[in-house]
Every structure is written in C-alpha cells, then in structure tokens.
Amino acid sequence: MNVISKKILIKIGSNVLTLSSGAPNKERIKHIVEQVATLKKQGHQVILVSSGAVAAGRSQVTLPSSLDAVSKRQVLASVGQIALMNLYNSFFNSHQLVCSQVLITKESFSTREHYLNMTNCIEALLKCNITPIINENDVVSVTELMFTDNDELSGLVASMVQADELLILSNVDGIFTDHPTKPNAKLIRDFENEEINLEDAISEEKSEFGRGGMLTKANTAIKIAALGVNVSIGNGTVPGITAQLLNRETGTFFKARHDKNKSAVKKWITNSGTFSKGKVTINKGAHDALLSSQANSLLPIGIEKIEGDFKKGDIITIINSEGNEVGYGKASYGAEKAHVFQKKHNQPALVHYNYLTIK
Numbered sequence: 371m372n373v374i375s376k377k378i379l380i381k382i383g384s385n386v387l388t389l390s391s392g393a394p395n396k397e398r399i400k401h402i403v404e405q406v407a408t409l410k411k412q413g414h415q416v417i418l419v420s421s422g423a424v425a426a427g428r429s430q431v432t433l434p435s436s437l438d439a440v441s442k443r444q445v446l447a448s449v450g451q452i453a454l455m456n457l458y459n460s461f462f463n464s465h466q467l468v469c470s471q472v473l474i475t476k477e478s479f480s481t482r483e484h485y486l487n488m489t490n491c492i493e494a495l496l497k498c499n500i501t502p503i504i505n506e507n508d509v510v511s512v513t514e515l516m517f518t519d520n521d522e523l524s525g526l527v528a529s530m531v532q533a534d535e536l537l538i539l540s541n542v543d544g545i546f547t548d549h550p551t552k553p554n555a556k557l558i559r560d561f562e563n564e565e566i567n568l569e570d571a572i573s574e575e576k577s578e579f580g581r582g583g584m585l586t587k588a589n590t591a592i593k594i595a596a597l598g599v600n601v602s603i604g605n606g607t608v609p610g611i612t613a614q615l616l617n618r619e620t621g622t623f624f625k626a627r628h629d630k631n632k633s634a635v636k637k638w639i640t641n642s643g644t645f646s647k648g649k650v651t652i653n654k655g656a657h658d659a660l661l662s663s664q665a666n667s668l669l670p671i672g673i674e675k676i677e678g679d680f681k682k683g684d685i686i687t688i689i690n691s692e693g694n695e696v697g698y699g700k701a702s703y704g705a706e707k708a709h710v711f712q713k714k715h716n717q718p719a720l721v722h723y724n725y726l727t728i729k
C-alpha cells in the first residue's frame with residue numbers, strides 16, 4: 371500500500387507516560403517510540419511534544435516542605451526532564467533512530483525572530499532524520515510566562531511547522547458528551563457533525579498528573595484545525611493508537627479547514643495573539659473595511675481607543691465597538707505615535723494588511 375508522506379505531531383500527556391506511583395511508564399514510552407519508528411518507516415516525519423517531566427521528577431526526589439511551589443516545580447522538572455529523555459533516547463536508539471530535546475518557552479512565540487529560529491531548528495532536525503521531542507522549558511517558565519499547558523504548546527508548534535496531523539494523546543478515548551465515567555457519556559467521533567456545548571460537556575477536573583484538562587485540548591483542536599491541521603484526540607494508553615487515529619478508526623476528529631496556506635507571517639500573528647501588548651478599539655467603518663474581501667489595512671481614522679504601551683513590532687488586539695475581539699495585528703509604530711495619529715485622515719496604517727489577521 372502506498373502511504374502519502376505526512377508531517378505528524380504527536381502530543382503525549384503526563385497521564386499516558388506516568389505510572390500511578392509517578393514514575394515514568396517505561397513500557398508505554400517504549401510502545402510510543404515503536405509507533406514513531408513504524409510511522410517513520412512508512413515515510414512520515416514525526417515530531418513529539420512530551421509532557422511528564424514534573425511527574426518523573428516527583429518520583430525521583432523528595433523535596434523539603436519549606437520550598438515554595440514555584441521552586442518545587444522548577445526542581446522537579448529539572449530532575450525529571452533528564453529521566454524522561456534518557457528513556458526516550460534509549461528506546462529510539464534501540465530502533466537505530468536519533469531523537470533530540472527541544473525546550474520551548476511561551477516567549478519564544480512572542481517575536482517573529484524567535485519564532486523563525488524555532489521553525490528553522492525543527493525543520494533542520496527533521497531534515498537530518500532526527501525526531502524532535504519538545505517540552506515546555508518548565509525550569510524558566512513560571513506563572514504568567516507559562517503556556518496554559520502542553521496542549522496549547524503542541525497546537526502552536528503544529529501550526530508553526532505546518533503539520534498535516536496533530537494527535538493529542540490522553541488517558542481517555544476522546545471528547546465525550548459528558549464526563550467519561552458517566553453511563554450516558556458518548557464518544558464524539560467527528561466534532562464537525564456534533565452540536566455540542568463544550569463548557570457543559572467537559573468538567574474542569576484534570577487527571578492526576580495533567581495540567582490543562584480536556585477543555586484546553588478541545589479549544590486547541592478547534593483553533594488549530596482552523597489553521598489547516600487535522601487534529602485527533604485519542605487514548606495514548608491503547609496499543610497502536612497512532613495508526614488508528616490516522617485511519618480515523620477511533621478518537622475525536624477535527625477536520626482541517628482550508629487556510630493551511632495562510633501566509634507564514636499571518637500564522638505567526640494568529641498564534642501570537644496571547645502575547646498582545648495593547649488593544650485598539652475600532653469604529654464601525656474600520657470594522658467593515660477589515661472584514662471586507664479587500665486587502666485593507668487598519669488606518670488611524672478608524673481607531674476609537676488605544677490601550678497599553680505597545681511598541682513598533684508588538685502584537686496588538688483589535689476590538690470592535692461592541693468590545694469583541696476582531697483580530698490581531700503587528701503594530702507599524704508604537705502607542706505614543708498611535709495616540710497622535712488617532713482619528714486623523716491621511717496617516718500611515720497602524721497595522722498593514724500583510725500583518726493583520728481577522729478571526
């Protein structure tokens with residue numbers, strides 16, 4: 371059978387990789403690597419986003435109770451990340467494959483230069499037939515500098531490298547219509563075909579070692595499918611799950627939308643919305659212009675209000691007069707100048723069309 375070569379990103383949650391004692395589940399990691407080896411033999415490119423460092427650290431060291439929560443997490447991640455990578459490395463080597471560690475912080479998405487450096491590094495590793503294993507750099511990512519969780523991180527990377535498929539592996543079969551332990555809960559197979567209110571269906575509860583919960587997986591899946599990546603959420607504890615998800619035999623599937631070829635700059639801006647350094651509220655005329663099919667830039671004449679001390683090159687959020695987010699853009703000049711130009715005719719665009727993304 372001829373298999374079309376795809377770029378596949380697999381995100382593995384802590385609960386898939388961790389025994390109830392907190393120690394890494396070696397058999398599970400071994401089987402994940404076997405699946406990666408099979409996909410690579412079929413000609414696919416594979417990138418892993420692996421959680422599990424904090425849990426692995428917890429099984430190795432006992433920390434003094436006097437240590438604050440942030441330091442505890444930093445120490446556990448610092449210890450656990452090597453334990454985790456040692457296991458991955460030995461299993462990859464047993465298949466005569468090479469893997470590598472890539473640690474990312476949220477800030478790495480905030481400037482286009484960092485974003486391009488990251489893309490370049492991952493593409494170079496793939497070109498060298500090396501499997502990148504990505505995790506958040508938990509040692510320096512604390513409090514507001516953290517990603518919501520590795521689900522968000524995996525979505526950002528999938529869109530950044532223009533993956534064909536994102537497989538999010540958790541300890542349940544996908545998204546259910548109610549909590550999976552409830553007898554009436556039904557697995558949603560194709561998200562597009564279901565009328566479902568996610569906030570009602572998904573409870574806040576997180577599994578023992580996880581950080582995000584099912585709601586962030588669902589939100590990531592919706593956003594990333596809209597950027598042109600097929601997304602599946604499935605059970606990483608099931609043998610052979612990656613092939614089953616790719617064949618759409620199980621899991622919850624979010625079909626990729628059309629705009630995979632959206633320009634790389636616009637993709638970065640969409641992905642960088644959470645780093646927005648300011649807000650501009652626009653009037654109805656500007657709103658209509660930005661939403662029209664023409665390539666319009668955001669001009670100062672349409673700006674009602676400016677908030678935040680953004681600088682030239684920063685990402686800003688564009689809000690309509692009802693207070694709803696319309697999109698994001700890269701500011702062509704800083705807030706100080708924007709205040710001077712605001713509501714005036716014949717001034718340079720605050721956001722050029724090439725650096726504008728509308729939701």
Ligand SMILES: Nc1ncnc2c1ncn2[C@@H]1O[C@H](COP(=O)(O)OP(=O)(O)O)[C@@H](O)[C@H]1O
Nearest residue numbers: 383384540546548571572573576577580583584
């Ligand atoms: N409607 C739902 N469908 C699926 N899972 C749900 C739902 N509501 C809550 N959950 C919980 O979400 C958990 C998975 O999220 P999370 O703890 O982040 O896992 P991971 O560590 O694998 O990323 C499941 O174990 C499940 O108990």
Ligand SMILES: N[C@@H](CCC(=O)OP(=O)(O)O)C(=O)O
Nearest residue numbers: 384422423424519520581582
């Ligand atoms: N970066 C952390 C994982 C954080 C996280 O998002 O966990 P999970 O919800 O299990 O994917 C770690 O390696 O422990």
